[in-house]
Amino acid sequence: MRTIRVTVWNEYIHEKKDTKVAEIYPKGMHTVIAEFLREEGFEVRTATLEEKDHGLTEEVLNNTDVLIWWGHLAHEKVSDEVVDRVYRRVLEGMGLIVLHSAHYSKIFKRLMGTTCSLKWREAGEKERIWVVAPWHPIAKGLGDYFELEHEEMYGEPFDIPPPDELVFISWFKGGEVFRSGCCFYRGMGKIFYFRPGHETYPTYYDKNVQRVIINAVRWAAPVERPKPRFGRVEPLEKLS
Amino acid sequence: MRTIRVTVWNEYIHEKKDTKVAEIYPKGMHTVIAEFLREEGFEVRTATLEEKDHGLTEEVLNNTDVLIWWGHLAHEKVSDEVVDRVYRRVLEGMGLIVLHSAHYSKIFKRLMGTTCSLKWREAGEKERIWVVAPWHPIAKGLGDYFELEHEEMYGEPFDIPPPDELVFISWFKGGEVFRSGCCFYRGMGKIFYFRPGHETYPTYYDKNVQRVIINAVRWAAPVERPKPRFGRVEPLEKLS
Amino acid sequence: MRTIRVTVWNEYIHEKKDTKVAEIYPKGMHTVIAEFLREEGFEVRTATLEEKDHGLTEEVLNNTDVLIWWGHLAHEKVSDEVVDRVYRRVLEGMGLIVLHSAHYSKIFKRLMGTTCSLKWREAGEKERIWVVAPWHPIAKGLGDYFELEHEEMYGEPFDIPPPDELVFISWFKGGEVFRSGCCFYRGMGKIFYFRPGHETYPTYYDKNVQRVIINAVRWAAPVERPKPRFGRVEPLEKLS
């Protein structure tokens, strides 16, 4: 099987302007994510908002099997042209993993067709993530649940289409629940939304979080098939 | 139970410029659809592209429980402002029934997040529509299948998200199949895509087609609930 | 529309042998459930384990649109013949509402095809039930969540097939989550599993719980259609 090629995209702003975040992720969240993916044997590159084309040229995307997306402060600064490009590639089969506050990214909202709104609270409370799809490849190696001692809370309702597969449900100490691992199929592409990853906590160093993202990369990699044919066609059977 | 208020929207172009269509639908498809819905006891109005705001003002939409949409030639002439308005109302709970070539309407593509492309052929061939969700309210009163002697063919793949409920599958004489009755849930709204209804055939006079649309109106009517609350919230439980 | 005919089935054992339960439900849980359903205008009868055929004769079931089931101590005492009878009726279109500990009833396990096992704890802790399908008829009239001050805990994993529609997710103070409102379609029938209702708490007097059960009765009522035809058939089209 061919090595899976991953591009990790990060808006990379918090890490440069907030000391607390910089201490946790001195080279940016994308660098930490890229590292544990490389150790797993994937071919990984990174891309950020400030690069030309946000680092997501046609050439980069055409050589990406799975794109990981983290954004928060600058969703509106992502150009529509790049969003269109990513959108087309997802429908062609490129996997997309949407992390945490990227629920509000242009690309996720466009693929979902809903507002992707939710409840939230920054109180560093405990999150316990329960597996509700015990058969799912993204749950490989996980027990019934895993915990993050401090995370931002996201709560229901989460304005997304009913997930095609619901893998995780989060419990928060403050009283809310959240569908925190959601799979969607769009075109030939697979999309996984994974909730954890607030910039002020060391979430992407957590071994269970890393395992989920690794599993998701394998799950989201494209299935090779000829492109579907759309448009006007002749009959396959004789019409009388 | 309150009377369901339906608005039937039609771009209303084919009927005015094509003699063959005008013979079948002299006052437009919307008028025929509105009539059989009125006979069922619904409160029905119509709206067309040429009206101010395409007949879909805030006031009209705020007083619409279920919107029916037929379009083909002029999808791009529907203003983005009106599309935004319809979009918001669907997420707030207004039902939406999308007919035939409106698979390519701006509003359907926006709610689906995919291209909504498909195969097609205009050969007036036979379509046989099979019920695959025997428990579904939209299948009420239907046998295992019903037939349309002459219809345009639509064939798979149909580039939509996996339907939340698949009600009908069509068989076409020329050799194709199509997921021709598809339910989607988005926000608080219900969406039903129903395939038949090419302008050159008298499809909307067919009693089974009428029954499906009547059933779909009842199914798609809004469920009354307080609006969901999104955004920043205080903890419901004490955090330690 | 015809009045919906409901049969409320209860094993009716706890209430007769446990003082604490008898104080809450002196005439049995089925009587309390039957009362609020009657007030809503449904035609309601009750049936219990000790009756001949457990009160579920062919005649009773043939005149039942929706069957509600509560059991806990005596699942194994329900005769296989009666289970077969209920099973056939569900596939023919009779709605089935399965309450709380009836997740382990013979009829639910048979319809699910899984063990229906779960985690549990009797500690009278708080349950907060969140709506995750804001468009769903069973959520009619409910806000984003409702609370039960004291309930038994049920926790994930819950060994059921992925629900065809997931309406509610419960948060429990002790740290668990649970898919507590689950819809399933089987044959022509609709099945709703609803978690709350431990016998030692006055759960079925709660107005939100009552509203859910009322909504579920309307949702689960049969859709009238001819019976599907199975078996050997002649071709509908000429074979060459």
Added chain:
Amino acid sequence: MRTIRVTVWNEYIHEKKDTKVAEIYPKGMHTVIAEFLREEGFEVRTATLEEKDHGLTEEVLNNTDVLIWWGHLAHEKVSDEVVDRVYRRVLEGMGLIVLHSAHYSKIFKRLMGTTCSLKWREAGEKERIWVVAPWHPIAKGLGDYFELEHEEMYGEPFDIPPPDELVFISWFKGGEVFRSGCCFYRGMGKIFYFRPGHETYPTYYDKNVQRVIINAVRWAAPVERPKPRFGRVEPLEKLS
């Protein structure tokens, strides 16, 4: 990755008593299926009805990752004990691929919880199998459709639960459609029902059919995780 261990089970009766079938499958269908799976690199054994325990001892099943099942004439001769054993293994994570007339096998009906009835006709007519889940690993390498020149017809309604994923829809020359590739998740196990494979046609020599079964084996292989914990549990959080 560990080699996937497949057991191909066949009732193996038609091939021994029907000359026409024997000519196509002189050593039984299981032998042909086993061969193309071995060529793909899987570790494959076969098992048949006439063997002790039908060849499905605890030891065999404990060393099987994916079980393939073909049966038709002798569903009732499969012992309940063996069915129980297979059932438990599927819920523990063993994949199950159910072929053609095995829709009526005890194990499939038990896992589905429905009758699994359908329409059928033996007329050797053309089947065209359309891909409706272009993103699905089971569709890997397939075009928009593939054809089988002669097959038995199976038609809707097919009395199964709504598939968790619908991969294929068949078109039949005689006028019917069928959901012919259906995925189900039960417990930790994955189940794939695949329609083609009537004993009087050389279907399992077809390269596309072989490809689908190979893809399905990979998809159905177990995901390694600790067993879920069910039953009474202590609180994870302090209860006040």
